[in-house]
Amino acid sequence: MKSFLAESYSLAVIDTLVIGVFLQINGLVTLSVTLIWACSLIAVPVAVLMIIASLLYEKSSGKQKENIEEMLRKSVRKRCWLVKAYGWVKVLATLGLLAWAGWVVTAIVYCLAVLIIMLANSILRDEAIKQDIA
Numbered sequence: 001m002k003s004f005l006a007e008s009y010s011l012a013v014i015d016t017l018v019i020g021v022f023l024q025i026n027g028l029v030t031l032s033v034t035l036i037w038a039c040s041l042i043a044v045p046v047a048v049l050m051i052i053a054s055l056l057y058e059k060s061s062g063k064q065k066e067n068i069e070e071m072l073r074k075s076v077r078k079r080c081w082l083v084k085a086y087g088w089v090k091v092l093a094t095l096g097l098l099a100w101a102g103w104v105v106t107a108i109v110y111c112l113a114v115l116i117i118m119l120a121n122s123i124l125r126d127e128a129i130k131q132d133i134a
Contacts (some may be wrong), residue, residue, distance in 0.1 A: 075124035
């Protein structure tokens with residue numbers, strides 16, 4: 001259910017950005033930019049918390065350790081190349097549309113947020129392999 005909601009949110013943001021850019025409706029572009037800023041500002045603390053949780057795996061116990069282990073297991077899971085390509089297309093489309101609409105600073109912040117999340121996932125993957133969870 002979470003992935004469905006996240007995917008719906010992502011596609012809604014891209015759709016409103018596409019419609020706003022091509023039909024020159026500034027209100028829709030502004031709405032999309034606001035939603036992208038919200039996600040970008042939330043992504044950084046979430047990534048930091050993910051990294052901290054993965055580093056505290058050895059010291060945790062009980063239910064907390066199970067939750068962290070589940071998070072680490074999800075980070076190691078291999079995804080189909082089509083899913084990866086689809087994700088990259090969404091990111092590049094969003095960046096391109098933001099730049100085309102003139103929101104270059106927002107595009108840079110969004111790109112940095114995506115890179116920070118990718119770095120956090122890489123650290124989680126390394127920690128899962130180190131802890132032999134994979």
